[in-house]
Amino acid sequence: MDKFTTLTGVAAPLPMANVDTDKIIPARFLKTIKRTGLGVHLFDTLRFDADGAERPEFVLNQGPYRKAEILIAHENFGCGSSREHAPWALLDFGIRCVIAPDFADIFHNNTFKNGILPIRLPRAVCDQLMEDARQGDNARLTIDLAEQVVVRPNGERIRFEIDPFRKHLLLNGLDDISQTLQHAPSIDNYEARQVQEKSWMPGISV
Amino acid sequence: MADSKPRTLFDKVWDAHVVEQLSDGTCVLYIDRHLVHEVTSPQAFEGLRLAGRKVRRPDATIAVADHNIPTEGRANGIKEEDSRIQVETLERNVVEFGVPYFPIMSPQQGIVHIIGPEQGISLPGMTIVCGDSHTSTHGAMGSLAFGIGTSEVEHVLATQTLLQNRAKNMLVRVDGVLPVGCTAKDIVLAIIGIIGTAGGTGHVIEFAGPAIRALDMAGRMTVCNMSIEAGARAGMIAPDETTFAYVRGKPYAPKGEALEQAIDWWRSLPADAGAVYDKTVVLDAATLAPMVTWGTNPEAVVAVTATVPDPAAEPDEAKRAQLARMVEYMGLVPGQKMTDLTIDVVFIGSCTNGRIEDIRAAAAIAKGRHVAAGVRAMVVPGSGIVRDQAEAEGLDKILLAAGFEWREPGCSMCLGMNPDKLTPGQRCASTSNRNFEGRQGPGGRTHLVSPAMAAAAAVTGRITDVRELG
Ligand code: SF4
Numbered sequence: 001m002d003k004f005t006t007l008t009g010v011a012a013p014l015p016m017a018n019v020d021t022d023k024i025i026p027a028r029f030l031k032t033i034k035r036t037g038l039g040v041h042l043f044d045t046l047r048f049d050a051d052g053a054e055r056p057e058f059v060l061n062q063g064p065y066r067k068a069e070i071l072i073a074h075e076n077f078g079c080g081s082s083r084e085h086a087p088w089a090l091l092d093f094g095i096r097c098v099i100a101p102d103f104a105d106i107f108h109n110n111t112f113k114n115g116i117l118p119i120r121l122p123r124a125v126c127d128q129l130m131e132d133a134r135q136g137d138n139a140r141l142t143i144d145l146a147e148q149v150v151v152r153p154n155g156e157r158i159r160f161e162i163d164p165f166r167k168h169l170l171l172n173g174l175d176d177i178s179q180t181l182q183h184a185p186s187i188d189n190y191e192a193r194q195v196q197e198k199s200w201m202p203g204i205s206v
Numbered sequence: 207m208a209d210s211k212p213r214t215l216f217d218k219v220w221d222a223h224v225v226e227q228l229s230d231g232t233c234v235l236y237i238d239r240h241l242v243h244e245v246t247s248p249q250a251f252e253g254l255r256l257a258g259r260k261v262r263r264p265d266a267t268i269a270v271a272d273h274n275i276p277t278e279g280r281a282n283g284i285k286e287e288d289s290r291i292q293v294e295t296l297e298r299n300v301v302e303f304g305v306p307y308f309p310i311m312s313p314q315q316g317i318v319h320i321i322g323p324e325q326g327i328s329l330p331g332m333t334i335v336c337g338d339s340h341t342s343t344h345g346a347m348g349s350l351a352f353g354i355g356t357s358e359v360e361h362v363l364a365t366q367t368l369l370q371n372r373a374k375n376m377l378v379r380v381d382g383v384l385p386v387g388c389t390a391k392d393i394v395l396a397i398i399g400i401i402g403t404a405g406g407t408g409h410v411i412e413f414a415g416p417a418i419r420a421l422d423m424a425g426r427m428t429v430c431n432m433s434i435e436a437g438a439r440a441g442m443i444a445p446d447e448t449t450f451a452y453v454r455g456k457p458y459a460p461k462g463e464a465l466e467q468a469i470d471w472w473r474s475l476p477a478d479a480g481a482v483y484d485k486t487v488v489l490d491a492a493t494l495a496p497m498v499t500w501g502t503n504p505e506a507v508v509a510v511t512a513t514v515p516d517p518a519a520e521p522d523e524a525k526r527a528q529l530a531r532m533v534e535y536m537g538l539v540p541g542q543k544m545t546d547l548t549i550d551v552v553f554i555g556s557c558t559n560g561r562i563e564d565i566r567a568a569a570a571i572a573k574g575r576h577v578a579a580g581v582r583a584m585v586v587p588g589s590g591i592v593r594d595q596a597e598a599e600g601l602d603k604i605l606l607a608a609g610f611e612w613r614e615p616g617c618s619m620c621l622g623m624n625p626d627k628l629t630p631g632q633r634c635a636s637t638s639n640r641n642f643e644g645r646q647g648p649g650g651r652t653h654l655v656s657p658a659m660a661a662a663a664a665v666t667g668r669i670t671d672v673r674e675l676g
Contacts, residue, residue: 180365
């Protein structure tokens with residue numbers, strides 16, 4: 001996983017609430033056995049019409065936003081299915097940070113595992129950033145994870161909160177499995193205890 | 207200590223699975239059961255392979271293909287190449303990693319959330335995960351069951367644990383007695399209508415109260431299944447005699463003395479008196495009517511007797527725009543009666559309503575009637591076992607005689623990954639759980655309802671109050 005330290009880039013405004021994972025990547029594109037290559041289908045139905053032509057009114061089809069690295073949205077971003085194809089598609093398009101008032105739980109979890117930073121900020125602040133984002137290339141945002149700030153084009157620094165463990169993993173590009181395997185002895189102990197205390201629990205074999 | 211304070215059902219199951227608590231409060235949580243399917247696992251197995259890792263507990267893992275297999279003519283193979291590759295990839299992975307697998311032609315095959323409880327693989331007090339958000343279904347057993355992403359699938363395969371933060375407790379208590387014509391589906395749709403699609407975010411919902419206790423296991427699974435549509439991490443229902451009776455005799459459930467031991471522990475799981483919930487919602491089942499969604503998220507729901515809401519009445523500008531978009535996408539007119547909507551397709555199935563009880567409910571309405579002209583109505587049992595049971599009861603004959611299609615088990619038109627899809631503009635009464643734009647096929651319009659309501663829509667050709675069919 002790539003490290004996430006600082007990011008300066010164009011932010012795309014997406015003033016919608018309840019952006020569900022079917023919107024981010026419709027189910028018909030989940031038939032892949034790879035993590036990459038999904039960026040072309042990101043927001044497929046919003047981005048393209050039935051004939052596959054771009055919808056010019058959709059933000060990611062407009063000038064500077066084709067290179068957006070930050071996305072700003074409204075409440076409950078990423079609700080719906082658990083598909084990790086949603087963060088994979090965002091990442092493959094080039095989005096490394098999503099800012100919204102709140103996120104659906106599974107999606108929130110999935111972003112971290114892919115080096116995407118989800119930032120929760122109050123709706124009023126998101127609306128201010130949305131205004132910045134509307135200026136496209138002229139108003140880049142900077143995200144500094146170590147400092148936990150979003151820097152607006154006017155220099156204003158907005159602090160955000162993040163779970164310290166998640167921050168540590170992102171800053172260092174660490175994957176969870178190697179972290180957890182450091183606790184292998186505890187897992188062994190737990191399993192040994194379970195065999196004693198829950199001897200009724202059957203194993204599965206076919 | 208944890209046991210000095212009254213605990214909820216969730217607290218107890220959580221506490222019993224904490225392997226280690228890290229300094230910042232994150233827990234290494236042990237996972238008892240891991241269900242794996244073809245769509246969210248290929249990248250996880252690939253990750254293991256690249257890192258040279260093994261599956262830690264194949265005997266706690268079960269794999270099945272359900273999302274994109276055909277529900278017709280399966281014996282002839284899968285025609286769509288990308289779907290076939292996903293299933294073949296799963297079949298190779300389960301062999302390479304030694305994971306138990308129910309092959310697609312076996313009667314045990316079915317939707318992952320149907321087969322877990324049906325086989326006795328999902329049991330009370332367990333932690334259960336799957337790379338699918340509707341894993342919340344298994345919470346009906348009194349287990350902590352939740353959906354995870356593919357990186358977490360890989361994490362569980364490698365370590366049999368997950369790194370998790372404790373969720374908050376939410377209680378949804380449903381009092382009273384459910385009126386005739388209403389079902390578990392109507393309860394859960396009504397709850398989502400009240401608390402909203404983000405009402406449960408960060409929480410595990412425990413469903414309780416007399417109306418929940420009165421539900422059979424199928425109904426409880428329907429309710430827990432849709433807790434994710436309220437944004438909750440999981441839904442749970444405390445195990446009771448109904449649960450124990452259901453578990454008894456299931457193929458993979460403990461038997462004899464072992465079962466009695468398990469039940470002893472399971473009896474200790476319901477919340478202690480005085481346990482505190484961070485949020486509580488109370489609902490009176492007696493006030494419910496059959497529900498139907500009108501918009502493009504499950505919170506956009508009304509009683510079947512109601513009309514399409516008018517977005518102009520919404521004071522918040524952003525919400526007003528969202529409602530207007532829903533009305534437009536769904537091809538509705540504000541103020542229109544729900545029962546005036548004519549439908550093109552009916553889908554009865556999915557992990558929400560693909561159990562034998564659901565098919566019985568649909569057949570009861572279909573019996574002696576016929577699917578309306580111009581309507582396509584499909585019934586897709588949730589598993590091979592459900593299909594066999596329905597055929598043993600003659601339900602397939604009733605449905606076929608009434609003009610319904612009787613298909614092979616799988617997810618089917620719940621998400622349109624296999625050939626079962628809506629075409630743009632088609633209106634569908636569906637027993638599934640999501641009515642998002644394009645969920646059942648690009649441009650398709652989904653109205654979520656109970657199985658009886660779906661069957662009623664099939665025979666009348668429009669959204670119908672099932673109580674009027676008697
Ligand atoms: S039936 Fe639908 S919701 Fe359930 S697992 Fe399949 S696709 Fe997901």
